[in-house]
Amino acid sequence: MTDDDRLIALEIRLAHFERMAEDLSDMLVEQGRQIDLQAAQIKRLRERIVELAQGGERSPQDDQPPPHY
Known part of the structure; x- marks a missing residue:
């Protein structure tokens, strides 16, 4: 694996983690x-x-009586 391949792989993983952090943040706001x-x-x-x-x-x-009466 070349340095460029490693860098691309790390950037992809970082993008996934950033998206996951945004999703978790949105969930926390909704739960709040x-x-x-x-x-x-x-x-x-x-x-x-x-x-x-x-x-x-x-x-x-x-x-008023309950609706089932």
């Missing part, structure tokens, strides 16, 4: 968005639980 969304949903659910535990107002949805 999902975590933020879920944290907001959990916060709203906790607030609703506290409200219900304190005898808060009932939602009209609370009085």
